[in-house]
Amino acid sequence: MSILSRAFARLLPMPLHSLFLLIVWLMLNSTTSLGHILLGTLLAIVIPVLCAPLRIPQPRIKRPFKVVSYVFLVLKDIVVANFEVAILVVGPMRRIKPGLVAVPIDLVDILPITVLVSTVTMTPGTVGADISKDKKWLYVHVLDMPDNEQEVIDLIKQRYESRVKEIFGC
Template sequence: MIKWLLPHPALSVMLLAVWLLMANTITVGGLVLGAIFAVILPKFTEPFWPDRPRIRFGRALAGYVVIVLYDILVANFEVARIILFRRNRDLRSRWLIIPIDLTTPEAVTVLAGTISLTPGTVSSDVSADGRYLLVHALDVADAEAEVARIKARYEARLQRVFT
C-alpha cells in the first residue's frame, strides 16, 4: 500500500519540504496542499523513473550531509581569506578532470552539485560517457591530491548512499 501511494518516498519528502520553504510559513492548509502535491507528483512521474536508484537513508546519508556542510563552512572561510589577503597572481586555479566510478546519473548529479556548492570549486561538465567530471578549482597546489581528496571525501561516500 505504501509503495503504491508513495512510489518515490524521497521525492515526496523533498517536494513537501520545498513547498513549505517556498510558502515561508507552516499552516495547516499549506501542509495539506504540500502533502497532496508530494503524493500526486511522484505518482504521475513514476513512469519516467523505471530504473530509479536505491538510496540508503541512515548513517551513510547523514555522514555525507555532515561532511558536505562542514566542507562548505570551511571553504567559505578559505575563499574569503584568499580574496582578502592574496594577490591574483598568487592564485593557482586549475581545471581538474575527475574520473567517476559512480554508476547512476543521480549519484553523478549529486557529486557535481556538491562540488559546485563548495565555494572555490565549480563543476563545469560531465563527459559524454559519464565517466569524467570537469571541475574548476580556485586555488589548488597539487591537482592529483585534490582529485584524490574529492574521490575519497565525496565519491566514496556517495557510493555507499546510492546502492
C-alpha cells in the same frame, strides 16, 4: 501483492508526494474548508498518477546513516572553504591560479553522480564544470589550483566519491 494493494498503488503511486501536495495546497490557500480539502485531495491523487509514467527508477540508499555523516562532512567543508576563499580574495595580494581538473569517477548511476557534482559545486572554490558523455570523467574548475593537480583528484575521490559509493552501495 494482493489486488487491493495493487489498486492502492495505482491510485496513489507516490503517497508521500500526494500528502505533500495536499499540505502545500492547503497552506497556499490558507484555509481548511471542505471545498479546498476536496480539491486538494483530487489534485494530490491526479498529479502523481499523471506523473508516475515519467518516474525514472533511482538507486536506493543502502546506508542511510552514512548520509547523516556525509551531510555533516559537507557542511563542515563548506564552512572551512568559505573562510579559505574569503582569505584568498580579501587577504594579502597573491596570484590566484585557477585551473580545470579532469577527475576520473567510478560512479555509474546518475543520482550518485549528481550528488558528487552537487557536493563539489556547493563547496566554495570548486565548481563541477562538466561530465564526459561516457560519465567516466568529472571536470572541476578550481579557484586556486595547487601545483600538483593530483591533490584535487585525490581529495574528491577519497573524501567525497568514496562516501557516495558507500551510501548508494556502488
